[in-house]
Each structure stands twice: as C-alpha cells, then as structure tokens.
Amino acid sequence: xxxxxxxxxxxxxxxxxxxxxxxxxxxxxxxxxxxxxxxxxxxxxxxxxxxxxxxxxxxxxxxxxxxxxxxxxxxxxxxxxxxxxxxxxxxxxxxxxxxxxxxxxxxxxxx
Amino acid sequence: xxxxxxxxxxxxxxxxxxxxxxxxxxxxxxxxxxxxxxxxxxxxxxxxxxxxxxxxxxxxxxxxxxxxxxxxxxxxxxxxxxxxxxxxxxxxxxxxxxxxxxxxxxxxxxxxxxxxxxxxxxxxxxxxxxxxxxxxxxxxxxxxxxxxxxxxxxxxxxxxxxxxxxxxxxxxxxxxxxxxxxxxxxxxxxxxxxxxxxxxxxxxxxxxxxxxxxxxxxxxxxxxxxxxxxxxxxxxxxxxxxxxxxxxxxxxxxxxxxxxxxxxxxxxxxxxxxxxxxxxxxxxxxxxxxxxxxxxxxxxxxxxxxxxxxxxxxxxxxxxxxxxxxxxxxxxxxxxxxxxxxxxxxxxxxxxxxxxxxxxxxxxxxxxxxxxxxxxxxxxxxxxxxxxxxxxxxxxxxxxxxxxxxxxxxxxxxxxxxxxxxxxxxxxxxxxxxxxxxxxxxxxxxxxxxxxxxxxxxxxxxxxxxxxxxxxxxxxxxxxxxxxxxxxxxxxxxxxxxxxxxxxxxxxxxxxxxxxxxxxxxxxxxxxxxxxxxxxxxxxxxxxxxxxxxxxxxxxxxxxxxxxxxxxxxxxxxxxxxxxxxxxxxxxxxxxxxxxxxxxxxxxxxxxxxxxxxxxxxxxxxxxxxxxxxxxxxxxxxxxxxxxxxxxxxxxxxxxxxxxxxxxxxxxxxxxxxxxxxxxxxxxxxxxxxxxxxxxxxxxxxxxxxxxxxxxxxxxxxxxxxxxxxxxxxxxxxxxxxxxxxxxxxxxxxxxxxxxxxxxxxxxxxxxxxxxxxxxxxxxxxxxxxxxxxxxxxxxxxxxxxxxxxxxxxxxxxxxxxxxxxxxxxxxxxxxxxxxxxxxxxxxxxxxxxxxxxxxxxxxxxxxxxxxxxxxxxxxxxxxxxxxx
Numbered sequence: 001x002x003x004x005x006x007x008x009x010x011x012x013x014x015x016x017x018x019x020x021x022x023x024x025x026x027x028x029x030x031x032x033x034x035x036x037x038x039x040x041x042x043x044x045x046x047x048x049x050x051x052x053x054x055x056x057x058x059x060x061x062x063x064x065x066x067x068x069x070x071x072x073x074x075x076x077x078x079x080x081x082x083x084x085x086x087x088x089x090x091x092x093x094x095x096x097x098x099x100x101x102x103x104x105x106x107x108x109x110x111x
Numbered sequence: 112x113x114x115x116x117x118x119x120x121x122x123x124x125x126x127x128x129x130x131x132x133x134x135x136x137x138x139x140x141x142x143x144x145x146x147x148x149x150x151x152x153x154x155x156x157x158x159x160x161x162x163x164x165x166x167x168x169x170x171x172x173x174x175x176x177x178x179x180x181x182x183x184x185x186x187x188x189x190x191x192x193x194x195x196x197x198x199x200x201x202x203x204x205x206x207x208x209x210x211x212x213x214x215x216x217x218x219x220x221x222x223x224x225x226x227x228x229x230x231x232x233x234x235x236x237x238x239x240x241x242x243x244x245x246x247x248x249x250x251x252x253x254x255x256x257x258x259x260x261x262x263x264x265x266x267x268x269x270x271x272x273x274x275x276x277x278x279x280x281x282x283x284x285x286x287x288x289x290x291x292x293x294x295x296x297x298x299x300x301x302x303x304x305x306x307x308x309x310x311x312x313x314x315x316x317x318x319x320x321x322x323x324x325x326x327x328x329x330x331x332x333x334x335x336x337x338x339x340x341x342x343x344x345x346x347x348x349x350x351x352x353x354x355x356x357x358x359x360x361x362x363x364x365x366x367x368x369x370x371x372x373x374x375x376x377x378x379x380x381x382x383x384x385x386x387x388x389x390x391x392x393x394x395x396x397x398x399x400x401x402x403x404x405x406x407x408x409x410x411x412x413x414x415x416x417x418x419x420x421x422x423x424x425x426x427x428x429x430x431x432x433x434x435x436x437x438x439x440x441x442x443x444x445x446x447x448x449x450x451x452x453x454x455x456x457x458x459x460x461x462x463x464x465x466x467x468x469x470x471x472x473x474x475x476x477x478x479x480x481x482x483x484x485x486x487x488x489x490x491x492x493x494x495x496x497x498x499x500x501x502x503x504x505x506x507x508x509x510x511x512x513x514x515x516x517x518x519x520x521x522x523x524x525x526x527x528x529x530x531x532x533x534x535x536x537x538x539x540x541x542x543x544x545x546x547x548x549x550x551x552x553x554x555x556x557x558x559x560x561x562x563x564x565x566x567x568x569x570x571x572x573x574x575x576x577x578x579x580x581x582x583x584x585x586x587x588x589x590x591x592x593x594x595x596x597x598x599x600x601x602x603x604x605x606x607x608x609x610x611x612x613x614x615x616x617x618x619x620x621x622x623x624x625x626x627x628x629x630x631x632x633x634x635x636x637x638x639x640x641x642x643x644x645x646x647x648x649x650x651x652x653x654x655x656x657x658x659x660x661x662x663x664x665x666x667x668x669x670x671x672x673x674x675x676x677x678x679x680x681x682x683x684x685x686x687x688x689x690x691x692x693x694x695x696x697x698x699x700x701x702x703x704x705x706x707x708x709x710x711x712x713x714x715x716x717x718x719x720x721x722x723x724x725x726x727x728x729x730x731x732x733x734x735x736x737x738x739x740x741x742x743x744x745x746x747x748x749x750x751x752x753x754x755x756x757x758x759x760x761x762x763x764x765x766x767x768x769x770x771x772x773x774x775x776x777x778x779x780x781x782x783x784x785x786x787x788x789x790x791x792x793x794x795x796x797x798x799x800x801x802x803x804x805x806x807x808x809x810x811x812x813x814x815x816x817x818x819x820x821x822x823x824x825x826x827x828x829x830x831x832x833x834x835x836x837x838x839x840x841x842x843x844x845x846x847x848x849x850x851x852x853x854x855x856x857x858x859x860x861x862x863x864x865x866x867x868x869x870x871x872x873x874x875x876x877x878x879x880x881x882x883x884x885x886x887x888x889x890x891x892x893x894x895x896x897x898x899x900x901x902x903x904x905x906x907x908x909x910x911x912x913x914x915x916x917x918x919x920x921x922x923x924x925x926x927x928x929x930x931x932x933x934x935x936x937x938x939x940x941x942x943x944x945x946x947x948x949x950x951x952x953x954x955x956x957x958x959x960x961x962x963x964x965x966x967x968x969x970x971x972x973x974x975x976x977x978x979x980x981x982x983x984x985x986x987x988x989x990x991x992x993x994x995x996x
Binding site (some may be wrong): 034048053076 | 159
C-alpha cells in the first residue's frame with residue numbers, strides 16, 4: 001500500500017507522533033495523518049490500519065478523549081484531544097524516545 | 112469426561128452470552144460512529160485528491176484503495192474495543208472453570224458443601240423475615256401506629272398488644288385528633304359463623320368503624336362498614352374463597368354470626384389478613400358484642416394513622432400526655448403510653464421470637480462457616496498441589512495479583528454455583544418447614560418462600576464468605592517465597608501453608624462440636640419435655656371447645672342444662688368410653704389461677720395454684736389418678752356444698768404431712784366462702800409441659816357453669832367419628848354454636864413443645880451436616896498430606912519403620928487436630944449453653960454428659976476419617992519412593 005519513497009511509521013512511535021500532533025490542537029483522524037505526513041515532509045506515511053486502532057488504544061488508556069464536532073468544511077468529524085494524563089504521557093514518551101534514539105546513535109557511531 | 116464436556120458446553124454458552132452482551136448493547140452505536148469516522152476520512156482524502164485535479168469518481172476510488180480494506184479495519188477496531196476491565200476477568204473465570212472441570216468430583220463435593228451452608232442460612236433467614244422483618248401488606252404501614260399503655264394491676268395482652276378498655280380508646284381518639292389522621296380500635300376474637308349447612312368457628316377481629324380507613328384498606332367487593340350499623344361485617348379474601356367459593360354475589364348475603372343476623376357488606380383485598388401475624392377471616396363492628404358503649408369490659412388496642420407532616424415522636428408525646436389525662440378504668444394504674452409501629456409480631460413478643468430465631472440463624476451461620484472453612488482448606492490443598500505451576504507462572508513474570516485473581520476466581524465460581532444450589536435448597540427447606548403443621552392454637556399464615564430480600568441476603572452471604580475464604584488460600588498459595596518450590600523439585604516438602612490448613616480443619620472441628628453440643632442440648636430438652644409425665648393420658652382423647660358467649664342468650668341455668676345435655680348425648684356416641692367437660696384444656700397454653708390458703712391457718716402464706724373447673728367424668732376421661740378421697744360426682748351441683756380436688760403438690764404445701772381430704776381452703780376461684788377438699792390427685796403439668804411442678808385446684812364445673820368449655824371424649828380407635836358426631840349433636844342443640852379447636856388432644860398439647868421440637872430438629876440437622884463436613888475436611892487434609900509425603904514414608908519404611916509406625920504418625924496428626932478442635936469447641940459450647948439456658952428444659956446448661964458425648968463422637972469420627980489415608984500411608988512400599996524420583 002505504501003509508496004516506495006515513503007516509510008511506514010515505525011511500530012511504537014505512532015503513539016508518540018499522534019500525541020505530539022494533538023499537543024498542538026485537537027484534531028480528527030484524517031487531520032492527524034495529514035499533519036504527520038506534512039510534518040515529516042512526506043517522509044512518513046501513516047497506515048490508516050494502524051492509526052485508528054492506535055487512537056482507540058490511547059482513548060482506552062485515558063490519554064486522549066474524543067468528541068464529535070464539525071470540521072472546517074462543515075462535515076461531522078470525530079475530534080481527538082490530549083487529556084492531562086496524555087500530556088504527562090507525552091512528556092515521558094518523548095524523554096524515553098530521545099534516550100532510545102541517543103543510545104541507538106551512540107551504538108551506530110561506535111561501530 | 113462427561114462432566115468436563117458439559118462444562119465445555121457451558122463455557123461456549125458463556126462466551127456466546129458475553130459476545131451478545133457486547134454486541135447488542137454497544138455494537139450498534141460504536142459501529143455507526145466507526146463507519147462515520149471512516150466515511151469522513153475517505154471523504155477528506157477524496158476531496159484532497161480532487162483539489163489536485165483528479166476527477167471525483169477516481170478520487171473516491173483512490174482514497175478507498177489508499178485506506179485499504181475497509182472491512183479489515185473495521186474488524187481490527189472492533190477487536191480493539193474489548194472492555195479492558197472485563198476482559199481479564201472473563202479470562203480468569205474461564206481459567207477457573209477449566210481447572211475446576213479437571214476435577215469434577217472435587218468440584219461437585221465443594222458445590223454441595225457450600226449449598227448446604229448457604230441453604231441452611233437462607234432458610235432460617237426466610238423464616239426470620241417472614242415472622243419479624245416482612246412488613247404487613249398494608250399501605251404505608253410505617254405510619255400506622257398502635258398505642259401501648261404501660262399499666263400495672265390487672266393487665267391483659269393479646270397478640271395484638273396491650274388491651275385497654277374501649278372508653279379509653281375513645282378518649283385517646285379525641286385527644287390525638289391533631290396528630291392522627293384517623294384512629295380505630297381492634298381486638299382479635301373468635302366467632303361462630305353459621306352458613307347454610309354448617310356452623311364453623313372462625314378467627315377474626317372486632318373493630319371500630321374507622322378501622323378500614325385507618326389501616327388504609329379498600330374492599331375488592333362491596334364496601335366497608337362504618338360502625339353505624341352493627342349488623343354489617345367484612346370478610347377476608349381467604350374466607351370468601353374458602354367458604355363462599357369466590358361468589359361475586361356474596362355482598363348483601365345475610366349470615367348468622369354468634370347467633371346474630373348480619374350482612375356481608377364487603378370482601379377484603381387478597382393477602383390482607385388483619386394487623387397481626389394471626390389471620391383474620393372476618394371483621395365485625397365492636398357493637399356486635401352488645402356491650403354498653405361506656406363499658407369498661409370491652410378491651411381493645413387503639414390504632415392510629417399519623418397525620419401528614421407529623422412524625423412518630425410528636426404523636427408519641429401527645430399520646431403519653433393523654434394517657435395520664437383521660438379517665439382511667441377502676442383498679443388500674445397507668446404509667447404512660449408509647450407508640451409502636453404495627454408489626455406482625457407485636458413488640459411484646461418480638462424479644463422472645465427474635466432471640467429464638469437469632470439463635471437458629473447463628474447456628475446456621477456456623478454451618479456456613481464450617482462449609483466455607485472446608486472449601487478454603489480444599490482450595491489451599493489444590494493451590495499447593497499446583498505450586499510448581501504457580502511458581503513457574505510467577506517466575507515467568509505473572510504478577511502476584513494475577514495469580515491471586517486466578518485462584519480467587521476459582522473460589523468465587525465454586526461459591527456462586529454453591530450459592531445458587533443453596534438457594535434451591537432453601538426453597539425446599541422452607542417448603543418442608545411450612546408443611547410441619549402449626550399448633551391449632553396459632554392460626555398463623557406464614558409465607559416462608561424466599562423473596563427478593565432473601566435472595567439478596569443469600570447473594571451477600573455467598574459473596575462475602577466466598578471472598579474471605581477464597582482470598583486466604585489465594586494469598587497463601589501465591590506467596591513469593593513459593594519460588595522455592597521450583598528449587599525443591601515440587602515434592603516431598605511438608606512446609607508451607609500447612610498451619611493455615613490446620614487452622615481451617617481445627618476450626619471446622621471446633622464449630623462442629625459447638626453445633627452438635629447445642630443440638631444435643633435442644634434434643635435433650637425436647638426429649639425431657641416430651642417425656643414429662645403430664646399426670647393424664649392424652650392418647651385416644653379428642654377435644655373441642657364450645658363457646659356459649661355473650662350473643663347467645665344463655666343464662667347460668669341454661670348453660671348448665673346445655674352442658675348437661677351435651678355430656679349425656681356425647682356419652683351415647685358409639686366408641687366413646689368416657690366424657691369430661693372442663694373449662695380449660697391442659698397443656699394448651701390456657702392459664703388461670705390464684706393464691707389459695709388453708710382455712711384453718713389464717714397466717715399461712717398463700718400457695719399460687721393453677722385452677723380449672725372440671726365436670727364429673729373428667730378425671731376418668733383423662734385418666735387422672737385419684738390418690739386419696741374421691742373425684743367429683745353428678746351430685747356436686749350448683750346447690751350442693753362447694754368442694755374441690757387438689758393435687759399432691761398443693762396438699763403437701765397447704766397441710767404438710769397431714770391428710771388433705773376433709774380440710775377446707777380459702778381463695779378458690781369464684782368462691783368467697785371456704786371450700787372443702789374431697790380428693791387428692793396425682794401431680795401433673797398444667798400450662799406448659801416444661802413448667803416447674805405447681806399446685807392445682809379443681810372445682811366442679813356444675814358449680815360454675817362457665818360460658819365456654821372444652822369437651823373431652825375418650826374414644827380410642829374412633830376419634831374422627833366421635834368428633835364428627837359431636838359436631839352434629841352440637842348443631843342440633845344450637846345451630847349458632849360451633850366447635851372450636853376440635854381435634855386430638857395430643858395436637859393441642861404439642862403447642863408448648865413446638866419451639867423445642869423445631870429447634871431440636873433444625874439444630875440436629877445442622878449438627879449432622881457439620882459433622883459430615885468436618886469429617887470430610889479432616890479426611891481431605893490427611894489424604895493430601897499422605898500424598899505429599901509418599902516419598903518420606905517410603906524412606907521411613909526403607910529405614911525400617913513398620914506399617915504401624917507410619918499409620919500412627921498420620922493418625923496422630925489427625926488426632927492432634929481433632930483434639931485441639933474439640934477442646935475449643937467444648938469451651939465455646941459451654942459458653943453457648945449458658946447463653947441459651949432460657950430456651951432449655953430438663954437439661955442443665957452444663958449438660959456435661961451431652962457435651963462430653965458430642966466431643967467423643969466427633970473425635971471418633973475425626974480419627975475414623977483419618978484412618979483411610981493413614982492405612983494408605985502404611986502401605987507405601989519402600990521402593991515406591993525411589994520410583995517416584
């Protein structure tokens with residue numbers, strides 16, 4: 001499904017990306033996928049098959065909440081927003097990710 | 112295995128249910144939202160492509176392709192929707208079911224065990240609820256009060272409460288107008304109801320006109336009476352069905368009530384049986400009794416319905432103030448009055464009934480505790496048998512909470528299944544209880560079937576015990592220290608959780624001793640009561656009470672002629688050997704009497720004596736032995752000198768060491784003059800079989816001619832026929848007179864032993880169940896231990912220990928457990944016995960023989976239960992231990 005030039009979002013990082021996008025403003029699913037694609041300058045493409053389950057998972061964990069609203073072009077859409085727990089989670093996950101990336105980088109440079 | 116196959120089916124059903132639950136309740140809404148969200152996504156994607164110049168149809172196609180298989184996503188999302196809390200629970204339950212299904216025999220035994228405990232507790236609670244807790248079927252019954260006076264002097268209480276003179280009720284009604292919306296007077300009474308072809312005795316109530324308004328009852332047919340017309344009555348729904356076949360034309364029907372012509376003006380609603388536990392068949396205005404309106408003789412209980420916005424305390428203050436202010440009847444001292452909510456068992460009786468039922472409930476809870484301890488020790492054994500599995504799971508990272516959850520789920524499953532079976536048992540048990548005939552003196556209709564409150568109680572009891580007794584083994588078996596079990600190789604270790612099991616088993620033994628000891632006390636009490644020599648022979652005697660009360664126009668002479676003719680005609684009934692009339696029926700709860708004195712010693716203290724008026728022939732009919740002097744004769748008539756017959760106890764108290772015949776006594780009932788003693792009869796029991804020996808004075812019936820009397824017919828072998836013919840004779844003499852409490856004398860005198868009988872039976876059943884359960888528990892513990900120590904026993908045998916050594920070792924352990932349990936149980940039993948002393952008769956609370964016998968029995972059973980595992984241990988071959996390796 002994905003184009004060869006784009007990489008699928010790595011498993012496990014999708015949650016982090018979603019949370020980052022939602023930290024700016026509440027957003028609907030399609031908008032989130034667009035923001036990730038744009039933010040990565042088209043490098044990352046979100047697989048819809050994992051986006052919505054991820055949102056569902058985050059909602060069950062209480063990190064995001066959802067509400068039905070109206071989109072810019074007047075369509076009914078489900079908007080997701082970060083909860084307080086989600087904000088904390090984002091901070092933790094970001095730290096975690098940075099440490100992880102640092103470690104991987106360190107190993108790559110060391111060899 | 113068939114049982115496990117059945118369980119698999121059950122599991123499938125359960126899974127199906129779970130899915131249905133989620134799908135039906137949530138799926139629709141969630142699916143719609145999900146579809147909306149996907150549609151929105153596709154629309155946005157297509158719009159974006161369109162804005163890049165793609166034509167709309169192609170844009171939609173490409174958007175769908177980019178999204179991937181919509182249906183696949185939907186399934187993935189549905190999967191993700193599982194409720195996070197429920198899911199692990201469902202898994203635990205499934206896990207528990209599987210592991211229970213692996214041992215169907217054990218599971219069944221456990222379920223039966225719990226069912227017995229829950230069943231016993233629930234059944235007793237049902238009875239408690241029916242008697243004490245269930246409100247009467249009256250609208251806003253908590254606002255319906257009865258005025259209960261505190262009086263001294265001559266007082267009389269009925270089952271409806273303290274009876275006070277009617278004029279005082281009227282004064283209360285005036286004084287409480289502000290706090291009661293309406294007031295009414297009520298007293299229970301018996302009536303002879305004459306129908307077309309039969310005259311029957313029915314229980315009912317005399318009421319004032321405001322009764323129905325105050326109680327808040329509307330008739331389902333006709334209307335109620337208001338008291339303006341004394342010749343109107345309302346019949347109960349039960350009587351309407353039983354005697355009038357549910358005939359809708361019954362309203363307006365004229366019948367004779369105690370000889371007075373009355374009209375049935377209404378039929379009460381279904382289920383309404385008056386304001387007490389006793390079932391009223393009809394209600395009649397107090398005026399039907401032809402008493403003067405200002406008579407102090409008519410005694411009633413005042414009822415009042417609180418006015419809107421008035422609370423009980425305020426009304427009670429008004430009533431208490433009125434009690435001292437309104438005119439009092441002569442010879443009475445009134446200390447005040449209280450308000451009691453109208454309840455099926457009035458406040459005076461609640462203490463005794465409540466204590467008795469509380470005792471039974473406590474004993475039922477003991478059965479439940481034994482059952483629960485039994486299950487807990489079995490679960491503990493199972494958990495330890497699986498400790499390798501548990502240790503592996505803990506080692507592989509399963510949280511302890513998760514392991515505990517698993518074990519707890521298993522325990523709760525057992526308890527839920529057992530609880531359900533227990534409720535079924537309770538239904539059967541209460542049905543069996545309801546089928547035990549109540550004594551004829553207590554026309555109570557008890558609805559014993561468990562209702563919703565009882566079910567909630569059963570659920571709470573089951574859940575509570577399941578949680579406590581499931582948690583202990585679960586926590587024990589999941590202790591982190593258990594990891595050692597892995598290293599130890601999973602066999603041979605004797606340590607770990609042992610003391611908890613010992614505690615459970617010892618506790619069971621102790622509780623069983625306690626139960627059995629209590630059961631033995633009650634059984635002893637019942638036996639002692641039943642084997643008391645009452646001083647007369649009730650076998651083969653039938654009895655019926657006949658009331659020639661106020662509404663029948665009998666004066667003293669007419670009554671005398673009636674009794675005399677009745678006696679003569681009854682003697683002619685074929686099969687009747689002897690006939691005796693008496694005012695009272697012995698041992699039926701009838702009580703009358705006063706102090707008597709020896710006439711020749713004015714300073715001698717009075718002797719309180721039971722008193723009865725009996726006709727000539729009565730001593731013969733009841734086979735009361737005359738030890739000195741003579742019985743009454745037909746010549747002891749109204750104009751003859753007053754005479755009396757006393758019992759040995761009275762003779763000994765009044766004239767110690769001297770003969771009583773020919774002496775004179777004062778204080779005989781209805782006699783101001785001295786009365787000559789003409790005979791002495793053997794001592795007996797008079798009011799209750801369990802009473803202390805007491806003095807008794809009999810006077811000739813013909814010298815009193817009471818308005819009501821009981822006729823005793825000794826007709827061995829033809830009791831039913833004698834009673835039938837007696838009914839015909841009475842009807843031919845006066846069709847407005849009914850036989851009351853007609854039946855075998857033995858049924859009537861069973862009344863005083865009824866609680867003993869119920870207690871002995873119930874507690875005995877509890878005790879046997881407890882004994883079985885603790886034997887099972889002990890057997891389980893020892894068998895389990897033997898299985899665990901097979902290798903140890905093998906080694907012992909190999910090192911030269913004989914079979915006897917090994918058997919003794921196992922048995923010894925069982926004996927220590929049983930012994931400790933017995934000791935604790937005996938101590939507790941001794942305490943309980945002291946506490947229930949007031950319910951007992953003829954056994955000392957310290958009933959050492961019964962306590963010791965119970966302990967010995969239990970000890971023997973316990974050791975017997977250990978015998979099988981002990982012998983198995985003794986048979987362990989030395990080589991077995993090595994093979995086990």
